[in-house]
Amino acid sequence: MKWIRHRRSVGPVLGRSVSILITAFLTTVMTFGLIHLVPGGPAEALIGVSSTDVDPAVIEQRLGLDKPLYEQYLRWLSGVVHGDLGTSLVNNAPVADQVLHRLPVSAELVGLALALSAVVAVPLGVWTAYRAGRRSDGVVRAVSGIGLAVPEFFLAIVLIDVFAVGLGLFPALGYVPFGKDPVANLRHLALPAAALAAGASAIVVRQVRAAMIDALSSEYVRAARAMGLRERTIVWRYALRNVSTTVVTVYGLLAIGLLGATVVLEQIFVLPGMSGALVTAIETRDYPMLQGIVLTYVVIVLGINLVVDVATGFLDPRLRAGANA
Known part of the structure; x- marks a missing residue:
């Protein structure tokens, strides 16, 4: 019986994993085709950079771009299966090495933004739900509305002007690896993380507030109050636990959205994350680099x-019961 229950609990995860592999495969096919539909190519981009009179056909033949499209894709896919994302057409460096070098910067930025948002927004959402309809609730909702309306890039510029240029509390640009100097690393990422966290916090406050209002008006909360439990215990132990799935879902969506927002913020704060490689790959039509970055993003989103x-x-518990039924 234990083996049967274990198989039933693992089954949905395995099914989801297979779905992820299929989605990733279809995404790479679509992306590979769309990339090659863009006018121009690596040969034209390289010739423009080097300012030579080399025939583009010669460069395409040297790079293997004269082969049929399906053959280029199968060759790339075969390398991916063996852990090889290919070699950049611009700098001849392995794509996997460049992704592994840049990905931690973007991941750390998103992680700090999510952590900052969780520390501020979740308690604030619970508090405003408990005080729904009061003046403080209206103030928080108004501020969160502003947070939703202000773009991250504009807030980033304001933060740089105030806290970096004006007050000199944080560095405006650059990046220091965490292993080299943890304090300097956090100081360099403080402003971009705050810019990302502002909009995310506004979303979390509103979502948590709405879910907590429903939870606090539910029958089990009324029963807990009738039993004489303390209000703090009811709010933080029972009601918040009931909306935990909402919080997890919201933060999953935010993690995906913030990963895309880093493309702009990393350019503003000159962070050596994935965005710099992505922009360069688009400008130079670096197919292997672009395809490798897109695949990395797809795997992260699906994960x-x-x-x-x-x-x-x-x-x-209801989902667990459904999975084990």
Whole structure:
């Protein structure tokens, strides 16, 4: 019986994993085709950079771009299966090495923004739900509305002007690896993380507030109050636990959205993340680099979705019961 229950609990995860592999494959096919539909190519881009009179056909033949499109894709896919994302057409460096070098910067920025948002927004959302309809609730909702309306790049410029240029509390640009100097690393990422966290916090406050209002008006909360439990215990132990699946789902979506927002902020703060390589790959039509970065983003997004599905299934007893039925 234990083996049967274990198989039933693992089955949805395996099914989701297979779905992820299929989605990743179809995405790479679509991306590979769309990339090659863009006017121009690596040969033209390289000739423009080097300012030579070399025939583009010669460069395409040297890079293997004269082969049929399906043959180029199968060759690339074969390398991916063996852990090789190819070699950049611009600098002849392995794509995997460049992705592994840049990805931690972007991941750390998103992680700090999510952590900052969780520390501020979740308690604030619970507090405003408990004080729904009061003046403080209206103030928080108004501020969160402003946070939703202000773009991250504009807020980033304001933060640089105030806290870096004006007050000199944080560096305006650059990056220091965490292993080299943890304090300097956090100081350099403080402003971009705050710019990302502002909009995310506004979303979380509103989502948590709405979910908590429903939870606080539910029958089990009324029963807990009738039993004489302390209000703090009811709010933070029972009601908040009931909306934990909402919080996890919202943060899963935010993680995906913030990963895309880093493309702009990393350019503003001159961070050596994925965005710099992505922009360069687009400008130079560096197909292997562009395809490798897109594949990395796809895997991250699908992985986040898998984690959210597993976490919500673990937190919600009704979903666990459905999976084990």
